[in-house]
Amino acid sequence: MPPHRPGHPEVLSHLTEAFYRVDKSRARAQGGAGLGLALCEKIAALHQGRITFESTLGQGTTVTVSLEGGRP
Numbered sequence: 913m914p915p916h917r918p919g920h921p922e923v924l925s926h927l928t929e930a931f932y933r934v935d936k937s938r939a940r941a942q943g944g945a946g947l948g949l950a951l952c953e954k955i956a957a958l959h960q961g962r963i964t965f966e967s968t969l970g971q972g973t974t975v976t977v978s979l980e981g982g983r984p
Contacts, residue, residue, distance in 0.1 A: 924965045924973075928953040952977060 960981035
């Protein structure tokens with residue numbers, strides 16, 4: 913599926929900060945509180961996993977979640 917918004921490589925280090933929004937003009941009433949990726953990072957960590965981001969300006973951002981924990 914093509915990305916809905918262009919990539920933003922300059923903000924990757926902030927994406928898992930609680931309440932961070934790439935688009936500062938968006939109000940909460942327009943959707944989201946800025947917690948989704950912060951929660952995903954915590955959940956991944958609880959499963960001995962991680963979340964990584966790759967972004968290309970004008971093409972989009974890929975989010976990868978790897979979960980290593982759990983029972984065999």
